[in-house]
Amino acid sequence: MREGANGRRIRVRGQVQGVGFRPFVWQLARRLGIEGTVSNDAEGVLILARGAEVAAFEAALAAEAPPLARVDAVEGAPAEVTGAGFDIIASGGPGAETRVTPDAATCADCVAEVQGAGRRAGYAFTNCTNCGPRFTILTGLPYDRAQTTMAPFEMCAACRAEYEDPADRRFHAQPVACPDCGPRVWLERDGVELPGAWLGQAVEALTRGEILAVKGLGGFHLCCDATRSEAVALLRSRKRRPGKPLALMADAAVLARHVAPTEADWALLRDAAAPIVLIAGRGGLPEVVAPGQERLGWMLPYTPLHHLLCAAMDRPLVMTSGNLSGAPQVIGNGEARDKLSGFADAFLMHDRDIARRLDDSVERADPPMVLRRARGRVPGTLPLPKGFAPRQVVAYGGQMKAAICLVKNGQALLGHHLGELDEALTWEAFVQADRDYARLFDHAPEAVAVDLHPDFRATRHGRNRAEAQALPLIEVQHHHAHLAACMGENLWPRQGGKVAGIVLDGLGLGSDGTVWGGELLLGDYDGFERRGWLAPVRLVGGDLAQKEPWRNAVMQLDAAGLGDLADRLFADQPLGMLRMAAARGLNAPLSSSAGRLFDAVAAVLGICPGGQSYEGEAAMRLETLAAGAEDADAYPFGTADGALSPVPMWQALTRDLAAGTEAGVIARRFHAGLAQVFAGAARGLVESGQAGAVALSGGCFQNALLLRLTTTALEGLPVLTHRTTPANDGGLAFGQALVALARLESD
Incomplete structure (x- = not known):
């Protein structure tokens, strides 16, 4: 400590604003007899501290941080500290060097208040420093109420007392509110607010099989009773979403009546981010909820409004993005009336503005992966x-x-x-x-x-x-x-050496001008070499090749010398025109796409050959089919001069078709063959010393079965996978x- 310095100047960096960090510091200082100050500024949290226990105080800042905090660094230096006691002082000036906190699901304490008998009983905007909206209401930094969409709501005396008390869990919780001073909820039809209690009205509407537009945290949802197939079918018809799986919401007790989440599933469901979690089992729900899928996307209620609605319904609810399929989620009340009136019979509205639209995140616990990074993670x-x-x-x-x-x-x-x-x-x-x-x-x-x-x-x-x-x-x-x-x-280091990358996806422009999508790369951050690829075939029709799996199947079968099978399977399609376009190279680029190979196999097995109603439908159904089959021998692939040829796979698959082999077994053998041929080539790069690890990336690795089969085939090697990024x-x-x-x- 420099001469004259009697304390420490401590900088805490990370996700430390809007998470109750300053009151935590204040309480910690009182416990350890520390004097000084704590404040927010553009770089995070700044603390001036002195006292006999200052070393223990500094160490506890990261070790005992609040639940929503993420401490990246605690940087201390000697400093002269004056004054008596320990005070929380006002935020510093504007700036954006610190991390903004994602929105967090309602904590257990706030849920208890909403379901209890106090002044926030039944209040749909109950929150504290450990939960509630952050990023979806933020309009500027630093994170103070004046720079959120809560600014128009002036706190009543009771809320103000909580907000200003460092010992209260609502100290400087910027969205703090109650029924006397905060936002409110109402139900409306045809633009007219209905008198009476919104919750009872909403339950009556859902019980009748109606569709509700529900204003949530990052946008509107379209909601209906998931146990009523006719209501779900009506929603699909209105939204023009014929087959894509619909997300479900239910409280923990109801969810457990329908499916059996693993411990890892429960941990993810209960995470502060409250994502949609893909869970095995249909739970007796109608097929129309997720046609052809064995895993359904569930989430727990993550706002008080959702908690109240789910508890009152006591059954699973469809809770899908409030938009026309492909368009952004609606966030404004006027926008909802304008764009969702053709979908919804009634609107569950509130008057707190949403600063930015955020869809629900979609995740899987095993193998862990973020499939859509959005609300709660951003x-x-x-x-x-x-x-x-x-x-x-x-x-x-x-x-x-x-x-x-x-x-x-x-x-x-x-x-x-x-x-x-x-x-x-x-x-x-x-x-x-x-x-x-x-x-x-x-x-x-x-x-x-x-x-x-x-x-x-x-x-x-x-x-x-x-x-x-x-x-x-x-x-x-x-x-x-x-x-x-x-x-x-x-966190592979900048100078960590090269990695063998198995990158399997739909398509991407290759450095040679062709369309890539089934690649083995040897590279680092600076550059790469292409060491392996699926033997290319023509993608005929541009975007149509992605939408109509039969096109890929015909090109793959023709390349394998099995055009007669294509003629039989797809006799009702314009095969002559397709083949003519391929021969002349008209809108028919060469492609090594793994995604289109999945489509081709699916089409041969009769899975939506004529067209997909959403991106990845054929591949997802093929995965579900394969996952339900026993382990089977992998189909062979050819290897020559970097090209990984599916011709032997097609020949073996054709024999299985002729022998009447079950479609699930065929799908399983395809998955295993694709995993093994790429894993074998990548293993060679590692074992020869050219690569230090294998990385698995690209949209095809959202397929849990393919990911498991590939990592199993790479056993004994360092394998890098996606978990927190898609x-x-x-x-x-x-x-x-x-x-x-x-x-x-x-x-």
């Missing part, structure tokens, strides 16, 4: 691996499952799921999110990273920004970005940002 940040300089970069991801990534101060903020950018309203949401993140986090990039594909809207957007601001534009090959994202999530294109921007940082440092 804007949580990811640490960068060792060796990266703390520079600022923005990356714009791809065309599908769009998400933006900002890098600043050694952290990556991977933004929320936005959707497919060919949808006009999603594009508007993308542009708005770009402005929103840049403003909210005071971000000034040194470079812009984009996908190699020149026609992706995200790529054009990034190019325009780079030109307008005279910034370097860094183009990143699609599958290299996938590889880098997986390496980065696993393996699909939702994680692409993170990988692009890491590649961009590496190139900036290499220049």
Whole structure:
């Protein structure tokens, strides 16, 4: 300690604002007899402390932090500390160096109040420092009530007393409110508010089989009774969503009556993020909830409004995004009346504005993976691996499952799921999110990273920004970005050496101008070599090849010399035109896509050959079919000069079809064969010393069976997988940002 210094100046960095960190520090200081002050500022939490137990005090800041806090660093230095007692002082000036807290599900204490008899009994906006809205109501930094959508609601004397008491769990809980001073809920029909109690009215409507538009935390849901097949079918018809699985919400007791979650499932369901969790078992619910799927997406109620509704209904509810399929979720009351009136019979409204739309996150506990990163996870940040300089970069991801990534101060903020950018309203949401993140986090990039594909809207957007601001534009090959994202999530060091990347997805522009999608790469953040690939076939019809699996099946069978089987299976399709286009190369690029190979196998087995009602439907149904079968011998694949040929697989599959082998066994053998041929090639790179580990990335690895079979085939090797970032294109921007940082440092 320098001469004259009698205390410590302590900086706490991380997710430490809006989580009750200052009252925690105040209580800790009182317990240990520490004098000084604590405040929020642009860099996190700043503490001045002195006392005999100051060392223990400093150590406890991370060890005993509040439930929602994420402490990245505690930095202490000698300092002169004056004054008596320990005080919480006002926040410092504006700035965006600290982390913003994601929205958090209602805590047990607040649920008890809502279900109890006190002044917040039945109140739909009960919250405290351990729960409630954060990012969805935030309009600026630092995180204070005046910079949230709670600003119009002036606190009553009782709420103000809680807010100002450091010993109260509502101390500086910015959304604190009660029925006397906070937002309110009502039910309306045809734009007219109905008199009376909203909860009873909502229950009556749902019990009659009606569809409700329910305003939640990050947007509206469309809700109906999940046990009534006619209500679910009506919702599907109105929303034009014929087959895509619908999310379900129920309280823990009701959920347990329908399915049997594992301990890992329960842990994820009860996480503060409250994601949709994929759980095995249909639980007696109608097939129309999730046609052809064995796993259903469940979530627990995560706001008091949801808790009240679920408890009153005492049965599972469909709770799906309030939008037309493909369009962004609706967030405003007027917007809901305008856009959802054709879907909903009534509207469950409230008057607290939503600052930004956030879909529900979708996750799986085993094997663990985030499939859609959104509410509850964003804007949580990811640490960068060792060796990266703390520079600022923005990356714009791809065309599908769009998400933006900002890098600043050694952290990556991977933004929320936005959707497919060919949808006009999603594009508007993308542009708005770009402005929103840049403003909210005071971000000034040194470079812009984009996908190699020149026609992706995200790529054009990034190019325009780079030109307008005279910034370097860094183009990143699609599958290299996938590889880098997986390496980065696993904190593979900047100088950690090369990794063998098995990257399996739908499509991405390759560096040779063809369409890639079934790749074995050897690379690091700086670059890559293509060491293996699925033997390419023609994708005839452009986007139609992704929507109509029969097209891929015909091209695969023709390439395997099995055109006669294609003629029999797809006799009702325009085979002559398809083959003519393929022969002439008309809108028929060569592709090594693993996703389209899945579609082809599904089509041969009769799974939606003529068309998919949503992206990935054929592959998801094929996985469900395979998962229900016993382990079976893997189909063989050929290997020659880097090309991994499915011709032997098709020949064996054809023999199984002729022998009457069960479709589930065929599907299982295909999964096993694909896993083994790629795992074998990757193993060779590791065992020869060319790679230090194997990374598994790309949307096909959302397939839990394929992921398990591949990791089993790689047993004994270091394997990197996605857990907290999506393996699909939702994680692409993170990988692009890491590649961009590496190139900036290499220049």
